[in-house]
Amino acid sequence: xxxxxxxxxxxxLLAPDARSEPYLAVQxxxxxxxxxxxxxxxxxxxxxxxxxxxxxLPARTLGAATGGANFxxxxxxxxxxxxxxxxxxxxxxxxxxxxxxxxxxWEEFIxxxxxxxxxxxxxxxxDAQLAPDDPFIREQYLRLSxxxxxxxxxxxxxxxPFGLRLQDDSAFIRQVGGINFNTPDTGWELxxxxxxxxxxxAVSRGTAGGPETDSGKQYSLVVSHVRDRWRVGGxxxxxxTAFGDRQMQNVFAGLRTGRVSWLGELDFIIxxxxxxxxxxxxxxxxxxxxxxxxxxxxxISYEHxxxxxxxxxxxxxxxxxxxxxxxxxFVQTRLGYRIYDGIPQNPAQNRDQYFAELHLPF
Amino acid sequence: xxxxxxxxPHPAGALKIEQFGKLCTSPRTVLAVLVASFVxxxxxxxxxxxxxxxxxxxxxGNVPLAPTLGSIQANVFDAACxxxxxxxxxxxxxxxxxxxxxxxxxxxxxxxxxxxxxVNPGLxxxxxLIQKLEGTAxxxxxxxxxxxxxxxxxxxxxxxxxxxxxxxxPGPGPTTPPVVVAMTPDPDSVLATLPSQVTVAFDQExxxxxxxxxxxxxxxxxxxxxxxxxxxxxxxxxxxxxxxxPRLLLIxxxxxxxxxxxxxxxxxxxxxxxxxxxxxxxxxxxFSGTLPSGDGTAGGNFVAEFSVQGxxxxxxxxxxxxxxxxxxxxxxxxxxxxxxxxxxxLSSAAASYASLVGVxxxxxxxxxxxxxxxxxxxYLIHKIEGTAAVGGRMPLGGNPLPQETIDAIRLWxxxxxxx
Numbered sequence: 191x192x193x194x195x196x197x198x199x200x201x202x203l204l205a206p207d208a209r210s211e212p213y214l215a216v217q218x219x220x221x222x223x224x225x226x227x228x229x230x231x232x233x234x235x236x237x238x239x240x241x242x243x244x245x246x247l248p249a250r251t252l253g254a255a256t257g258g259a260n261f262x263x264x265x266x267x268x269x270x271x272x273x274x275x276x277x278x279x280x281x282x283x284x285x286x287x288x289x290x291x292x293x294x295x296w297e298e299f300i301x302x303x304x305x306x307x308x309x310x311x312x313x314x315x316x317d318a319q320l321a322p323d324d325p326f327i328r329e330q331y332l333r334l335s336x337x338x339x340x341x342x343x344x345x346x347x348x349x350x351p352f353g354l355r356l357q358d359d360s361a362f363i364r365q366v367g368g369i370n371f372n373t374p375d376t377g378w379e380l381x382x383x384x385x386x387x388x389x390x391x392a393v394s395r396g397t398a399g400g401p402e403t404d405s406g407k408q409y410s411l412v413v414s415h416v417r418d419r420w421r422v423g424g425x426x427x428x429x430x431t432a433f434g435d436r437q438m439q440n441v442f443a444g445l446r447t448g449r450v451s452w453l454g455e456l457d458f459i460i461x462x463x464x465x466x467x468x469x470x471x472x473x474x475x476x477x478x479x480x481x482x483x484x485x486x487x488x489x490i491s492y493e494h495x496x497x498x499x500x501x502x503x504x505x506x507x508x509x510x511x512x513x514x515x516x517x518x519x520f521v522q523t524r525l526g527y528r529i530y531d532g533i534p535q536n537p538a539q540n541r542d543q544y545f546a547e548l549h550l551p552f
Numbered sequence: 553x554x555x556x557x558x559x560x561p562h563p564a565g566a567l568k569i570e571q572f573g574k575l576c577t578s579p580r581t582v583l584a585v586l587v588a589s590f591v592x593x594x595x596x597x598x599x600x601x602x603x604x605x606x607x608x609x610x611x612x613g614n615v616p617l618a619p620t621l622g623s624i625q626a627n628v629f630d631a632a633c634x635x636x637x638x639x640x641x642x643x644x645x646x647x648x649x650x651x652x653x654x655x656x657x658x659x660x661x662x663x664x665x666x667x668x669x670x671v672n673p674g675l676x677x678x679x680x681l682i683q684k685l686e687g688t689a690x691x692x693x694x695x696x697x698x699x700x701x702x703x704x705x706x707x708x709x710x711x712x713x714x715x716x717x718x719x720x721x722p723g724p725g726p727t728t729p730p731v732v733v734a735m736t737p738d739p740d741s742v743l744a745t746l747p748s749q750v751t752v753a754f755d756q757e758x759x760x761x762x763x764x765x766x767x768x769x770x771x772x773x774x775x776x777x778x779x780x781x782x783x784x785x786x787x788x789x790x791x792x793x794x795x796x797x798p799r800l801l802l803i804x805x806x807x808x809x810x811x812x813x814x815x816x817x818x819x820x821x822x823x824x825x826x827x828x829x830x831x832x833x834x835x836x837x838x839f840s841g842t843l844p845s846g847d848g849t850a851g852g853n854f855v856a857e858f859s860v861q862g863x864x865x866x867x868x869x870x871x872x873x874x875x876x877x878x879x880x881x882x883x884x885x886x887x888x889x890x891x892x893x894x895x896x897x898l899s900s901a902a903a904s905y906a907s908l909v910g911v912x913x914x915x916x917x918x919x920x921x922x923x924x925x926x927x928x929x930x931y932l933i934h935k936i937e938g939t940a941a942v943g944g945r946m947p948l949g950g951n952p953l954p955q956e957t958i959d960a961i962r963l964w965x966x967x968x969x970x971x
Contacts, residue, residue, distance in 0.1 A: 283700040291701055297693075324690040326664065360698025365636055372697065373643050398643045461638070497606055497635065503597035504606040533599030533606055535614070536631055538700050 212354045213479040213489070216444035216451040218242075219418040221388050222355070227271075227304055229342065229381050230390055230412070231355040232371070233317050233329065234273040234302030235551075237263045243551060244519035249485025252518050261519075262552060268309065273302040279524075279547035286537045296322050311335055315344075328374050342381045347374050351390035351412040352425045353440045354455050354475070362473040362495040362508060363455050367438055369427070373398040375408065388414045388423075396429040406430035420445045435462045453477040470499040487514040489526075506532040506539055522549040605630030619712035621654060622721040628706060629653050632696045646670070654720045657681060664691040673718040676711040685710065720757075720798070729836035729850035730754045730829040732819065733843055737872075739856035740841070744863040744873035744957070746810035750817060752801040752854075755844060758835070759828045760793050763801060766825040770803060772813040786815075812860050819854040826851075863956065865963035867971055871901040874957060878947050893948075896921075905971045908932060915942040924969040927962040936961070 212231065215222055222231030225239030235243060244261045245251060253260070264271045278296040285291075299321040305314040317329035331346025349355075352369040359370040377394025389412070396408030407430060414423030420443065427438040442455035459471040477491035489512040496505045512526035524547040532539025597606075603614050605626060615626035629637070629648040637648040644663040646656050657671040662680040672679045680689060685702050687694030694701060702710075734753040737743055750770060771778070771785045789807045794800040803817075820826045821835030828834055836846030837854030845854050863873045875884070875898040886897030888907055892914055897903040908922040913931040923929040931940065936953050938945035945952060953961075964970075 285700045288700070288703055323692070324665070326691050358698075365698065368636060368643065372692070397645045501602070501606070501608060503600045504602055505595070505597040507596045531596040533597050533602055535599050535602065535604045536606065538632060538696075539606075541700050 211357050212444065213451040213453055213477065213487075214242075214247075215416075216421065216446050216453065217479070217481065219416070219446065221383070221414075221416050223383060223388070227302075227315065228348075229383055229388060230349065230351045232349065232357075234271070234304060234315070235264065237265070240264055240273075247485065248516040248519050248521070249483070250518050264552075269306045271304045271306070274552050275300045276550040277547065279545060282544040284542045284544075286540055288537060298322070300328075310339065315346075315348075328371070340383055342383075343378065344381075345378045347376045348379060348392075349374050350392050350394060350408070350410045350427075351379065352410050352427050352438070353412070353457065354442050354453060356475075361475060361491075362493045362506075363440070363457050363475045366459065366471060366473040366495060367427075367440075367457055368398060368436075369410070377408070386416050388412075388416065396431055406435075414442075419447075436460070437462075449481045451479040451481070453479070469497075472496040472499065485516045488512070489514060504533060506530070520550055520552050522551065523547065524549070603630075605634075617706060617709050619709045619716055620721050621713065621719070624710055624713055625650050625653055628702060628710065632699060632702060636697065658718045658720075665689065671714055671718045674715060676714040679714050682707065682711060682714065717795075726756050726829055726831050727833060728756075729821075729833045729846065730756050730758055730827070731836050732839070732845040732854050735817070735843070735856055737858050739839070739843075740858060741872055742859045742861050742864065742869055744860070744869070746805060746808060746815070746860050748804070748806040750803040750805060752803075752817070752819065754799045754801070756829055757798045758793070758801070759830055759832075760798070762826065762828045763791060763793055764825075765791055767820045767827050768801065768803060769818045770805070770815060771818075772811065772815050774813065776814055778814075778816055810860065812862055814857060814859045816855060816857045821850070821852045821854065863960040865960045865967060867901050867905060867964060867969075870961055870964060871898075871904055874953065874961070875899075875901075875904050878950070878953075883948070901971070909969050909971075916940070922965055922969050925966055927965040930965050933958070933962060933965070 223229040225235055225242055226232060227234040227236050240263045241261055264273045266272060276299045280294045282292040298319050301318050301320045303316040307313060313333050315329060315331050315333060316327065318325060318327045329348045331344045331348045333342055333344040335342045349371060350369045352367060353363060356364055359365065359372060364370040375394035375398060377392055379390060379392040382389040392410045394408045396406060410427045412423060412425045414421060422443045424441045429436045437460045438457060440455055440457040445452040455475045457473040461469040474494045475491060477489065480488040482488060491510045493508040498504060509529045510526060512524055515523045526545050528543040530539055530541045534540065601609055603609055615623045617623055617627055633648045636643060637646050658673060660670050662668045662670050665680055668678065668680045670680045676682050683689035684695045685707050732752055733755050736751045737747055768791045769785055771783045774782045774784055786805060786808050789804040791803050794802055819835060819837055821837035826834050834850040835854065836850055836852055838847045838852040839845045839854050839856055863869050880899040883893040884896050884898035886899050886903055888897045889895035897907045909924060911921050913919045913921050916931055919931045921931045927933050934940035935946045936958055
């Protein structure tokens, strides 16, 4: 596995990306592409991503000395790499005036595959939910990388680039914007990775996974600048549809101060042609991740959502407190508590949520 | 500038990043920042003057739970779904705002499970909406995503609405007069035969009680002249609104003997018996050749005519009688191109002319699809007569065209195949 370690080191030095959660990228001062196959972050890890997840992230590493050479890098052979994530957990939701619901379920088994037709140049990428329900493909695209990976073009179905790619799709900035892990779209994406800059521009159907319905397209652009301790970026998105246009823009940032990694994003969305006419929405996130000791992270976040800037007293807040524990490689547990604070006449906007999750990424 | 020398605005000078880092690293500082954020952050809305869905009460107010679309819209879709399922980026194109929910749900196949309708009228257990709300769908997560499940007692109303047929709400009745927005066959069209059904689409639901033989009439002229005493009123088998779309008027002529003649459809917007909307406003029916009908004020009869002449040796007649109803749907749809069958665009007279006349066949490139003045040398004739060397007889999988239809097409070609 010396070659894999070497590859990991090269990948780290050459830089593009790493991720799992944006705060980890902030913590390490690296781009998303240092750890993930996709420069936008999320999904399948590359060799360094696997190395980081198994050697640096967990509290303990079983089976080998910490920093040892042996780790699962997903490379089955030269032309095929795979990965996956199994997630399940317990969830309890208390809604005022309603019966409390509590359930334990195996949520998903996600499988990733990268077929390297021409290694480092031309590859096919698949991201599919394999279980527990009917299997379905979330991403499927062909990627052409040029100039040592500084430029790439991908075509097919993929998650659009926009803002911070948080793991939590229920976060206001992920939910309200409508660009998350539930809404891949079909189109083309052009990317540029140069030193500290990262740019992604996508043109897609604009149907959030649905079939083409008109001639309008969705355009999404993300520009970010990454430094060792901080990063800033911005996104714009315009979706031209026969059902009304949507224009979204945001700014986001990350900052590392010692053991604390900060994340922030502010989104402003303009919807035209809704049943109530033009609507302007705001969504924001402020998050602190405190690395207590190796393998332990405390996540505290505050989110705000204003569904219509022209309507007073309709704002919603969400507060979250999570303990993320990586006991050993391939295992992550999360214990969390969320408080939703919305208008009193809507009980669901004032719920409390307790959850425990088990993630088995590989 | 080196990272370690990154200046930070400070009255007393530059605060170095290390100092800032130490300040922010302190757990007490982190806690203080977060508490300060929470305290000074935008607080949640008080909800004053808003409905349960967070919209001003003036837009409809709180609606009690009931098995109606309006109630489900207010208490389920608006309250829990439209935060994601609205606007241009609604997941899977499923917009559930008031203007779109009915059209996107009822009778529409699911994108995740194409064999299941999102709402299957009368069959809640076979409706994907119910499966998603109850968490039993084969794909994807339970809805609302990341939120508390909709209470079973609320879903029961959704189930009941679907069991009752998943009808749109009649609403309080619009105050604007209804108008005719479409008619089949098209006004002034020339048909080869009398259609078995005439349909009229309104912009809003008319009052079903005002739809009957005294307000809706089709007559034929007998002598090409109307209102001279010898017109014959057709005995429609039924005149009613569509059960699936109450804005659509269906006139069943299946029992009427087809006769080549001129026909007139009349919908009454004046007089003692007239068509009203659900608010009691009369049809705005004046029609001068362009739809929608009306002059902006309530009242006025809608009168439109069409002819049955049998097929004529003209492109317009062939288009109306053959290409549009038989060839274009699902096959020769366009856009024009080399691919078959869609590339041979027969969806309109202009498109048909461009695709046929003087254009070499793709299957037999040495033969023109339509060779003007020479029907025998036209591949179109070979295909509809079943003598082409390549491929099947057209219409593919359907009955061969009647000989009089083929004769009319032949004659059109032999006369020069004019546009």
